[in-house]
Amino acid sequence: MNRAIVHMDLDTFFVSCERVKHSELIGKPIIIGGGERGVVASCSYETRYFGVRSAMPMKMALRLCPEAKVICGDMEFYSKMSHEVTEIIRKKVPVLEKASVDEFYLDLSGMDKFFGCYKWTCEIADSVMKNTGLPISFALSTNKTVSKIGTGEAKPHGKLEIDAQHIKPFLNPLCIRKIPMVGNATFQLLSRIGVRKIQTLSEMPVDVLQQMIGKNGTELWRKANGIDETPVVQYSERKSISTEHTFPQDTINVENMQSLLSGMVEKLCFQLRKEQWLTSIVTVKIRYANFDTETKQVKIPYTAVDHTLSKYVAELFKKVYTRRMRLRLIGVRFSGLVHGNHQMNLFEDTEELINLYQAMDRMKTRFGADAVGRASGFILNQS
CATH class of the missing domain: 1.10.150.20 (5' to 3' exonuclease, C-terminal subdomain)
Structure with a gap:
């Protein structure tokens, strides 16, 4: 039986989403990105004519196409639209792989x-x-x-x-x-x-x-030579990566727990970027000394960057740790994963911050995941 494999790609996805909300943008040169010091997350075909490309520094893009309208971007709305398209396609085909x-x-x-x-x-x-x-x-x-x-x-x-x-x-x-x-x-x-x-x-x-x-x-x-036997892998949002830490002694030291969570997020984010995943669901898990286990989770715009995901984890930890009792375990899970070409949240990152992440990832790849990290992720003392 001859294989029949389809690749579908939403045209200038972020720009098209903005045009769904604002029809007056149709036909206009559009750049989606994060301010003067940021980079281009996406751009319309009207700006590409002038040489503007994704991941280009915003200053350079505006020199090439000064007439372009710059929009900061709404990853939450783009994620919602991505889910809608996924559901439309999923209902109509036997096997669907969401590549990004x-x-x-x-x-x-x-x-x-x-x-x-x-x-x-x-x-x-x-x-x-x-x-x-x-x-x-x-x-x-x-x-x-x-x-x-x-x-x-x-x-x-x-x-x-x-x-x-x-x-x-x-x-x-x-x-x-x-x-x-x-x-x-x-x-x-x-x-x-x-x-x-x-x-x-x-x-x-x-x-x-x-x-x-x-x-x-x-x-x-x-x-x-046009030869590729790679299968289409059925898309599932049940895929996840996670990590847990069981304390040697039950603890109530919130500061150390927050530092530990920060380190967990950093290691998981490095794994996300290394394997080219984006996450859309964050879960924090705790287990009290009496073995009661509680979790909190939140659905978020697709991302794979430490500082964004750390904020969600910190907020969830505050919500889930409500009893002033000692904890024996904490954990973090990222799920709702899709493969993503956009390994960084280009809407809020500056070019310098993206370069920093890339440099840190290179060091971790070469010397190990613990080779370099944020100070907030290190525990100086435990109790």
Whole structure:
């Protein structure tokens, strides 16, 4: 049976959400971001014409397109819209993978004889647009890689079908940057030997690629040849990461407990960013000395940054720890996870803060999760 894999991507998602609320913004150059010292979280196609891109410093973006309207962004509203789109698609397909807040993979294999996969996908895209007002693009092919590249070529508000016999003609003339796993370093390395088109890459000997870029060489060669057997993994918000700490002796030292929670959040956030997750549900758990266990949780806008999640954890701890009794255990859980390209909350972070997080993550990756941390996460003494 031939696979039928769809990649769907909401066009300029954050901008489109703002246009749902404010129709007068349609057709205007829009930048979503966090003030003068911040960076661009998203931008409209009207600003991209001038060279504005996501993650660009705001000052540079406004020099390129001074007419652009800057909006701080409302991640809570964007998260709500993301959930709405997810539910619309989930009800219509057998297998759905939510790849990030604004992109999805659908496995429609075997449904062609019932509906016609392309027609069925068109109806899903139309339903998203009709019920949310958000434009969405998609590509249908035999695997994730080709479908994702196809969606990029179809945008904005495009629809594309690439059947098995047309995969190579479709991929060959494209730049190797179009392959999802090709970052800037790999592109520069391959460019130096004249490999800039996917066809050239697909015709290289596999062992040469392995020598150049290591163990990922084979995978890159396969993708360049339109080969990808990665399955669509059923989306579930039950996924979570968590950590707990049982005290050697029951304690009532609130200051130490707050420091411990801060350290827990920092380690969990590093794991989120390392594995490219965003969380939308925060839970704090406590267990009293008499073994009574209580939890509090809150649904939040998608994020993976320490200072944002620390605030929620601190607030939940105050709400859940209401009895002046000693505690034997505390814990933190992040759930409602989705894979996210936006590893930082770009709406409130300055460029300096993003650089700080990236530097800390690099040190933790190299020397271990305990190599560097916030002072608030260290316990100086226990009682």
